[in-house]
Amino acid sequence: MNYIEIALLGLLIICGIAASLTRNLMVSLIIFMAYSVIMSIIWAFLRAPDLAVTEAAVGAGISSVLMFITMKKLRDINRGFTQEEGGSHEEEAP
């Protein structure tokens, strides 16, 4: 039991550092999901099942989904900017 908790805490720290150090945002998000799952297991060990359920549902589930969608939206917005740039140049050229 104790060894499992220590291993989980070590994994938690590794995930926290890795999520902030990775370059790729997608990879960092997936590591963040893993962080939330580990945290929910730790909550269950700490005898807080309420928090474990909430952490698993909100932290690993919904917030990551929202962040994935936000990343996609940001990519769309950047693409829109480049398209707008090209369009305006074409208008100026003639």
Place this chain on the structure above:
Amino acid sequence: MKKKLLDFLREWDEGNFEFSMKMTENQLKTRPEDQDRLPPDRSWTRTEVARAAQSEERAFRRLVPVFMGVFLFAVAGFLLYVVTEMPAFGSSGTPANSGEVMRRYVESGLSETGAVNIVAGIILDYRAFDTLGESHVLFAATIAVMILMLLEREEEEPISELRILRNDLVLRNTAKISVPFLLVFGIYIILNGHLGPGGGFSGGAVIGGALILYSTAYAPESLRKVLNLRSYRLIVIAALGFYSFAKCYSFFCGANGLETVFTAGTPGRIFSAGLILPLNTAVGLVVSCTMYGFYSLFTRGRI
């Protein structure tokens, strides 16, 4: 209009947008028309004014980081000072550690609220105002997102990648198997909130996740027949209104020593613990609909 806004945002983002620059541009545009009417001195003072404004703005821009640094350090120092003023960890003098509040909750929580799960008794009975505020904060956040996202309602659906995802066989079959279990598990968590671990928020989050999974795997149009903007508004306002009125009634009766309709009942039964079960249901409805609403607004720009 939208293109202009995007241009403005991009210029502002790249940092080469200056309001005084725009001002001089406008003057250059209007000057040929005004040249005959206006005396030359006046146009000269105008450019002088513009130049002064430009230098003022440059000085302002240079000062902004300084002010921000001072402000940040002041706030950080204040917060650190407050931390040093707090009682030491585990000191016996604080109400949390002297056991005054804790003893009350542990000893008379079951008889006063009727909830076997003391956490639910604290959240929805002793501190029901906190949960009411949380639900309203969620509602206000959704309203803010709706104000931002529902602006472009008349545009066609811009998503294409999600359509491709919808034909994914693995995703569809996973959703087909897991969504019913997730929904039942969420309902169980909500209804079991006063008897075991769980409650409105976590159960609502699980149901919201199930709805998101269903809407990603299958066509969201089928879900929109049941859950659209109108029914969303109806559900959330009805749930929040019920919560507020029920809690007002309970506070009024409790303060005046009257008997309430909602009695504690036999602890351990499903219909016990007074208001906690209906309040959990209301919170669960608000949270699940809000989670799905966020997802729907973020992907499609509408519920």
